Amino acid sequence: MxxxxxxxxxxxxxxxxxxxxxxxxxxxxxxxxxxxxxxxxxxxxxxxxxxxxxxxxxxxxxxxxxxxxxxxxxxxxxxxxxxxxxxxxAKELKLQNSSSIMFLGLYGAGKTTTIAKLGKYYAKRGRKVALLGLDTQRPAAMEQLRQMADKASLAYFIETPEDKEKNSKLTHTKRSLEVIKKYSPDLKKYDLILIDTAGRDGLNKDLIKEIELLNKTLNPTYRILVMPADVGQAAKSQADEFQKALNIDGVIITRMDGTSKAGGALTACAETSAPVYFIGTGEQIHEIETFNPESFIQRLLxxxxxxxxLEHVKSATDESQTKRIEDRLKEGKFTLLDLYSQLEQMNKMGSMDKLLGMIPGMNVAKLPKSALDKQEQKMKNWKCAISSMTEQEIENPEILEKQTSRIARIAKGSGTTTTEIRELLKQYKILKEMMGMQSGMADGNIDPKMMQKMAKKFKGKMKF
Ligand SMILES: Nc1nc2c(ncn2[C@@H]2O[C@H](COP(=O)(O)OP(=O)(O)O)[C@@H](O)[C@H]2O)c(=O)[nH]1
Ligand SMILES: [Mg+2]
The missing domain is CATH 1.20.120.140 (SRP54, nucleotide-binding domain)
Known part of the structure; x- marks a missing residue:
């Protein structure tokens, strides 16, 4: 794309x-x-x-x-x-039972191709479509439209070689009017008429006059400017000029596939009062799509x-949880339960080694998968251990270190080992210290020296 x-x-x-x-x-x-x-x-x-x-x-x-x-x-x-x-x-062209769209644009903008593409697009959606060829200026234009209409199995009305011969004394604008006159009765049988017009090298008086005349004669439901994406940001001035001269209703950008300037063309149009309705994305007949900025950006991003x-960001950090822990730290309180929920959050965010790897100066060798599995088991055991503690112990884990009998009791009650509980207490101490430092740093504004200090201090100490 x-x-x-x-x-x-x-x-x-x-x-x-x-x-x-x-x-x-x-x-x-x-x-x-x-x-x-x-x-x-x-x-x-x-x-x-x-x-x-x-x-x-x-x-x-x-x-x-x-x-x-x-x-x-x-x-x-x-x-x-x-x-x-x-x-x-997104803007949509609203079509009634009997609608017509006149396509305008400079030479080679992609008008004729786009008309065939859109004819097929709307025919597929149940419209009775006819193509009307009014580019009597370029010699090969009629034949091109005929071939494309055939390919798309669409009805078409064009100046035949005989008509051209017959009207050879007329200006090409007048010949276009002849085409309209000739096919007016036939066109009534269709509910969507797509009108091809002649281009010019630039928007000159001649082109304006011609299109004004065709516009008056046909009174189309919509006037759409076709521009190739490679005009880039110049799409704005081109759309503005056509808008001023001919009151266009919107834009189709073609050749989105073949240029690096597509962003320029699209965003330039957004600055005008002419919305982009469709984009052409290739030479093939099916290579056209409605332009919906939201779905476009969804694919883009x-x-x-x-x-x-976004969900990862949201779920990885439970805001209220983090806030609670921060508050507790400020009050000088940080319990084992806080430790546990903090560890759980870190777990959700990714492995510990990855987390530590993001700290500048910290060089953590990648941990094998088995270590990560062990980490999960360890977390489970810690949870069991914490649930076997008294409220006092959870709130003040320091008392456990002083009274080893408490540790033995908890290990027995939770089916864990005293080593595991000691390890839990050690992690608690490290994290409490680490978080104390971290809370001193303003969000998004990290003092590199502090990070280095932290990295050095905790290097090798995190037991995951
Ligand atoms: N790659 C690409 N080529 C396109 C697209 N639309 C039109 N073209 C090509 O652009 C050239 C000019 O198209 P044409 O319809 O004749 O332009 P017109 O002079 O405005 O009628 C042709 O070679 C088309 O095949 C598109 O979306 N992608
Ligand atoms: Mg053409």
Missing amino acids: ALEKLGQSLKSGIKKISNAIFLDKKLIDQVIKDIQKSLIEADVNIELVFALSQKIKKIAYDETIQSIDKKEQLVTLIHDEILQILGGE GMGDLQAL
């Missing part, structure tokens, strides 16, 4: 944000740089890119937003902003993935 590279880069940026334990400035700046680069490569207006970067920074650097909220807000922001610059809500990532 078009804009694959942009999609990949946005996706990887979002992943980086979601997977990061700490949203430090370095990470955010890197993500912004990547996103900027890919948006600019996709020809998106630099001002839009800059505005998006500023919005990301505003949230990312805001120390009052909790890390978990921040991740969610950032992912949502990127999604929503890209959606907006692609045009927001791999929304299935995105949803999963």
